[in-house]
Amino acid sequence: MDDDWKRLALFAEVVRAGSLSAAARRLGISTSAVSQQLRVLEQAHGVTLLHRTTRKIAVTEAGARLADHCQAMVDAADRARQQLTLARDAPQGELRISAPVGFARHVAPALAPLLAAHPGLTLRLLVDDAMIDLVDARVDLALRAGRLADSTWVARRLCSFEMLLCAAPAYLARAGVPQAPADLLAHQWIGSGQALLLELSGATGTVERLRVEPRAMSNNQLSLQQLCVAGLGLTLAVRADVEDELRSGRLVPVLPGWRGPPIPVWAVTPQRDGQPAKVRHAAAAIERYLLTVPGAIVD
Structure with missing residues (x-):
């Protein structure tokens, strides 16, 4: 034939x-x-x-x-x-993007210029902290942070985000301000699981490792921030996620001379070759935007 x-x-x-x-x-x-x-x-x-x-x-x-x-x-x-x-x-058609709840706030400002320049391009944003299957959900581009599980998907590192300790002023007024990493063991914590392993690096290269048990837990990053703002304890947060709270004074840095390991940010796609223009342009636009976010680190 x-x-x-x-x-x-x-x-x-x-x-x-x-x-x-x-x-x-x-x-x-x-x-x-x-x-x-x-x-x-x-x-x-x-x-x-x-x-x-x-x-x-x-x-x-x-x-x-x-x-x-x-x-x-x-x-x-x-x-x-x-x-x-x-x-x-040329970017056109429906662009399906998956992003965690706390990260979705960056998608709109990152892609607004691209959508304005290409009227034939539409956006469907799927916001979920769960690691959904890209193929089943027909996702073109997923944004992920942290360590990725092994898979057949293709991941490209966009940047890394600075991690810092923070707390609400009301909590620190009640519980005291930590002066050294060892003081953190006496404080209440907010985290994503039963045990939180802290690895903090000082300005001189010194590394402190601590294990704390959170009093308040959530699998949702936005909820963790809200719990922290409510004064329930300390948390290790992505600076880009809490920048508004830091500027308004609802949260303040704790032990500002110490930082957690930077958290990598990835663009994940179902396949490596033959990426349509909408995916390539969207990934590039998001990367450009993220590098302007406070606390972003060029890898």
Whole structure:
């Protein structure tokens, strides 16, 4: 069937070019190869399409009827190739992005210029802290933070975010302000699980490792921030996530000379090759925006 399609396309080119030799030049093959392929097409279907002489060709009645359909087939194939080119070069269609709840706030300002510049591009943002399956959810691009589990998905590191200790002023007024990492053991904590392992690096390169048990827990980063603002304890937070709270004074840094390990931010896609333009442009736009966020670190 594939060879038949090629011969039909070749026949359309011969009719359009007006001769076997002109068609051969356009296709970059020999005139004898064109003649041979047309003969195979005629023999396979038991119909004469062309009357050939040494100087010219004459299209038979059956050939004339077929030529219109063959040209329509070629035109449709050209339009299909144009769509592939557009998908490769111009952002369009629905862009499905998955992001954690705390991270979704960065998606709108990052992609607003891209959406404004490309009216044919639409956005569907799926916000969920759960690690959804990209293929099942038909996700084009997922934004992830932290250590990634092994998978067949493709991850590209966009940047890293600074991690800092913080607390509400009311909590520190009640419980006291830690002066050294060892003081943290006497405080209440907010975290994502039963045990929180802290690895803090000082300005001189000193590293302190502590294990604390949170009093308040959540698997949602936004909820952790709200619990911290409510004065329920200390937390180790992504600076970009709590920047507004720091500026307003609802949270303040604790032990500002100590930092947790930077948390990497990833763009994750289902496959490596053949990424459509909407995915490539979106990932680049998000990366550019993230590097302007307070606490972002270029990797």
